[in-house]
Amino acid sequence: MTINLLPMATQDLLWQVTRNPAAKTDAERAELLKDPGFGKVFTDHMVDICWSEKGGWHRPRVQAYGPISLDPAAAVLHYAQEIFEGLKAYRHADGSVWSFRPDQNAARMQRSARRLALPELPTEYFIESLKQLVAVDAAWVPNQDEASLYLRPFMFAKEAFLGVRPAAKVNYYLIASPAGAYFSGGITPLEIWLSTKFTRAGHGGMGQAKTGGNYASSLVAQAEAYENGCQQVLFLDAEEGTYLEELGGMNVVLLTRDKKLITPDSDSILEGITLASIMQLATDRGYTVEQRRVSLAEWRDGVESGDIVEAFACGTAAVITPIAVLRNNDIEIRMPDVADVDRVSLSLREELTGIQYGRVADRHGWLVKLSA
Numbered sequence: 001m002t003i004n005l006l007p008m009a010t011q012d013l014l015w016q017v018t019r020n021p022a023a024k025t026d027a028e029r030a031e032l033l034k035d036p037g038f039g040k041v042f043t044d045h046m047v048d049i050c051w052s053e054k055g056g057w058h059r060p061r062v063q064a065y066g067p068i069s070l071d072p073a074a075a076v077l078h079y080a081q082e083i084f085e086g087l088k089a090y091r092h093a094d095g096s097v098w099s100f101r102p103d104q105n106a107a108r109m110q111r112s113a114r115r116l117a118l119p120e121l122p123t124e125y126f127i128e129s130l131k132q133l134v135a136v137d138a139a140w141v142p143n144q145d146e147a148s149l150y151l152r153p154f155m156f157a158k159e160a161f162l163g164v165r166p167a168a169k170v171n172y173y174l175i176a177s178p179a180g181a182y183f184s185g186g187i188t189p190l191e192i193w194l195s196t197k198f199t200r201a202g203h204g205g206m207g208q209a210k211t212g213g214n215y216a217s218s219l220v221a222q223a224e225a226y227e228n229g230c231q232q233v234l235f236l237d238a239e240e241g242t243y244l245e246e247l248g249g250m251n252v253v254l255l256t257r258d259k260k261l262i263t264p265d266s267d268s269i270l271e272g273i274t275l276a277s278i279m280q281l282a283t284d285r286g287y288t289v290e291q292r293r294v295s296l297a298e299w300r301d302g303v304e305s306g307d308i309v310e311a312f313a314c315g316t317a318a319v320i321t322p323i324a325v326l327r328n329n330d331i332e333i334r335m336p337d338v339a340d341v342d343r344v345s346l347s348l349r350e351e352l353t354g355i356q357y358g359r360v361a362d363r364h365g366w367l368v369k370l371s372a
């Protein structure tokens with residue numbers, strides 16, 4: 001076991017790096033990387049940074065991946081004071097490893113932290129944590145087409161105290177999980193279940209924060225989607241049940257034949273980084289981008305009149321996936337059948353993944369190098 005003290009790019013934090021003595025061998029890792037799926041295989045190391053009310057952020061460490069020891073009274077187990085992020089590390093053809101707009105994930109984590117009364121991790125610490133982990137686990141970044149190393153930063157209330165108040169002790173962690181291509185054997189358009197029984201988040205709630213509670217609240221609706229043969233669930237606004245919000249884990253976008261990209265604006269949905277990037281790429285192509293309230297009726301009528309020609313879901317995991325149909329027991333909106341080569345959504349997907357994997361020029365300066 002080796003211990004190095006590496007100076008951190010940021011002012012006063014000194015990183016302690018302890019190598020995992022039981023790290024996988026090259027052969028074991030190669031076997032796991034053959035077909036990693038999603039979220040099942042983890043790398044040899046993880047990052048842990050402590051925070052306390054008195055000491056602020058301190059003791060940043062890279063250590064062996066393994067269980068976290070928690071007091072049974074740890075606040076997170078009782079009051080769910082927790083947030084997380086999700087982004088990917090991509091291997092380019094020259095072997096270097098890059099992340100896509102990690103400053104945006106850092107900023108979103110800070111917004112989530114403010115909503116959940118957690119401390120804000122400065123952007124430079126966030127990005128340094130990615131670099132530190134990838135420095136020791138670079139061999140885990142797959143090099144197959146569309147495969148990546150999924151990075152999962154998270155933070156939670158560790159203080160052992162049963163009173164309901166913001167915790168005075170919090171930890172930030174970063175774990176990493178190799179992920180295979182989301183679609184092997186071609187992209188299949190999604191069938192989406194429209195939930196009218198459940199909502200995800202309401203006005204003034206936590207919908208804009210990436211916090212576990214929002215995902216817990218989506219599980220029964222997602223289960224209903226599966227039971228009805230759909231892969232994802234779409235939520236409507238909690239107040240009226242009239243306007244589109246988002247899917248369980250992706251944003252939703254409509255495209256019109258007169259080159260408009262329309263996506264819901266709401267204070268109860270997650271501000272997707274994939275969505276923001278697609279809005280930029282579409283603007284570059286001369287599309288008008290409208291982020292505003294979008295009713296279910298507008299979608300239905302637009303498809304009927306031929307104005308709305310494509311619908312798609314977007315997020316870090318699957319990038320962009322066309323939507324084939326939105327349905328429940330009372331409604332069905334079936335999108336026109338468009339050949340893959342004619343789908344604007346798939347051409348935007350090609351451009352975005354091209355930038356992420358270094359095949360297309362990064363004209364907006366979105367990529368950040370994590371390892372040479």
Ligand SMILES: Cc1ncc(COP(=O)(O)O)c(C=O)c1O
Nearest residue numbers: 249250251270272273274315316
């Ligand atoms: C609820 C929800 N909406 C939208 C998104 C898309 O966000 P991003 O593009 O930053 O991954 C995600 C995460 O992927 C999500 O969990």
